[in-house]
Amino acid sequence: MAVERTYLMVKPDGVQRGLCGEIVSRFEKKGLKIVAMKMMKISKDTAEFHYGEHKGKKFFDSLISYITSGPVLAMVLEGDNAVAVCRNLMGKTNPQESAPGTIRGDYCMVTGVNIIHGSDSVESAQREISIFFRPDELVEYKRDSDKWIYE
Numbered sequence: 001m002a003v004e005r006t007y008l009m010v011k012p013d014g015v016q017r018g019l020c021g022e023i024v025s026r027f028e029k030k031g032l033k034i035v036a037m038k039m040m041k042i043s044k045d046t047a048e049f050h051y052g053e054h055k056g057k058k059f060f061d062s063l064i065s066y067i068t069s070g071p072v073l074a075m076v077l078e079g080d081n082a083v084a085v086c087r088n089l090m091g092k093t094n095p096q097e098s099a100p101g102t103i104r105g106d107y108c109m110v111t112g113v114n115i116i117h118g119s120d121s122v123e124s125a126q127r128e129i130s131i132f133f134r135p136d137e138l139v140e141y142k143r144d145s146d147k148w149i150y151e
């Protein structure tokens with residue numbers, strides 16, 4: 001097992017459209033363990049730091065105004081190979097190329113408003129978790145259902 005933690009966030013469109021429960025439910029049902037979760041509004045400075053890799057791209061300004069346009073639901077999920085597993089559940093960046101059955105494939109139409117963020121590597125996950133959560137907000141607990149989820 002390669003137990004990893006990853007950072008997921010329901011973006012402002014997902015919150016406004018009432019899709020938080022549906023999205024969290026998909027990760028939960030898959031078997032990911034919720035380690036932390038909170039509603040928050042992201043400041044412009046934090047948004048620019050979080051999305052620093054995209055600075056200078058033509059969509060950067062609209063991305064920052066989108067992600068700061070309303071509250072997001074931030075979470076840390078844990079599981080075997082969690083980074084890649086969650087990216088697969090999310091679907092491709094462009095919702096029109098995301099497979100049906102994925103979150104983006106089922107619930108959104110365009111890249112600029114694509115409902116969910118998820119870390120793209122273990123390194124990004126560590127960085128993003130530390131941007132949005134204090135260490136004491138990550139809850140350590142044993143989940144009894146793990147014995148039915150993992151061999």
Ligand code: IDP
Pocket residue numbers: 059063092093111112113114116117118120
């Ligand atoms: P990801 O969210 O699947 O990791 P990234 O390439 O890291 O995709 O882009 C970050 C976010 O920036 C996307 O989820 C999307 O909201 C936005 N974005 C990326 N490319 C475009 C674009 O071409 N037009 C508008 N928004 C974009």
Ligand code: MG
Pocket residue numbers: 118120
């Ligand atoms: Mg990305």
